[in-house]
Amino acid sequence: MKHCLVVDDSRVIRKVACRILADLAFETEEAADGAAALQACRLRMPDVILLDWHMPNMDGIEFLRALRAGRDGSRPMVVFCTTENDVAHITEALGAGADEYIMKPFDRSIIEAKFAEVGLV
Amino acid sequence: MDQNDFAFFTELLRRRSGLLLTQQKTHLVESRLAPVMRRFGFKDSAALMRELRHGHEALAAAVTEAMTTNDSAFFRDRRTFEEFRDIVLPELLINRAASKRLRIWCAACAAGQEPYSIAMMLDDGKLLAQGWTIDLLATDLNSQMIARAEEGVYSQFEVQRGLPIRRLVRNFTQEGSNWRISESLRRMVTFRTFNLLDSFGWLAEMDVVFCRNVLMYFDQKTRISVIDRVADIIAPDGALLVGPAESILGLTIAFAQTEHAPGLYYRAKPMSPQMRHAVG
Known part of the structure; x- marks a missing residue:
């Protein structure tokens, strides 16, 4: 079973995403901001991270840069999932090492399609 | 929609497009035809079917288009x-x-x-x-x-x-x-x-x-x-x-x-x- 870390400051979004991912046979874990997500990754590196952009403490792009700067050799897939839906943000995310990008709002078909893009469904 | 109207409509659709409808699709027909009824000003499906029986070509084309399934996606399958x-x-x-x-x-x-x-x-x-x-x-x-x-x-x-x-x-x-x-x-x-x-x-x-x-x-x-x-x-x-x-x-x-x-x-x-x- 693949392990997905869902990082979003909205409890409702985390809950909805986790329900969809559980339905797609993922084991899920939650983090409410980038700092908590980094801590979770240190304890157990997930296969894929579903990542919001705007969050307190550490936002999604800061988290991604810190994650990709890590030297332990692991490279989990990162799928941004954000209300930032313009080309500039998408380009910045891809440049920082994101593998795919979901523009909110999302539903099951979009999560499934995007996870298929990165070879996880 | 009564059975006569449904039978007439399924035959019209089959003849014009080859599309098949079964009796289980009655609700689908009604929901797909609702926008056509609004567009052409019919108060119910019976009135729509009466007009279709008169051979109204533009209306027949519109209902046929309304019954097509258009769901698609990039790189589908x-x-x-x-x-x-x-x-x-x-x-x-x-x-x-x-x-x-x-x-x-x-x-x-x-x-x-x-x-x-x-x-x-x-x-x-x-x-x-x-x-x-x-x-x-x-x-x-x-x-x-x-x-x-x-x-x-x-x-x-x-x-x-x-x-x-x-x-x-x-x-x-x-x-x-x-x-x-x-x-x-x-x-x-x-x-x-x-x-x-x-x-x-x-x-x-x-x-x-x-x-x-x-x-x-x-x-x-x-x-x-x-x-x-x-x-x-x-x-x-x-x-x-x-x-x-x-x-x-x-x-x-x-x-x-x-x-x-x-x-x-x-x-x-x-x-x-x-x-x-x-x-x-």
């Missing part, structure tokens, strides 16, 4: 596109190296996601830059879908189903919350409203035919008729791609299935007189 890219295209590029011309037909293109997905794949291969002429024809029964496809503008929801984010950024421009296909890709496709029940006589010989997720809505007789007419216009080494739920095995001897690629068919080799004798 990814495997089909992989088979096109990895099996069909390399062989055709060799076979057509002299003419440098490819003719591809999407027979039921809905809002254009399928032909634009093909155009993106062809663009990946830089075929136009290498001097190839690509005739990419896309047809659909529904004129509103053809108008949408020609416009090439898709919602945020539509571009997120099947389209990798890098392709979105590379091949589309953002217009508010919508995304418009690039002009170069739009120009690669010729769109036309066309009913698969009508004559294929105007079509040139095709190298590849995508006829996906449409045969399943037809009765067996119509499926056979469409497939046999596709066989008439497809090149001897041409390929036919159907949807994953649409095997044509048993419907025709004109095509043979490809091993390990269940949705991909090639023209069957003509039987020799000896073979015919053996079979007969």
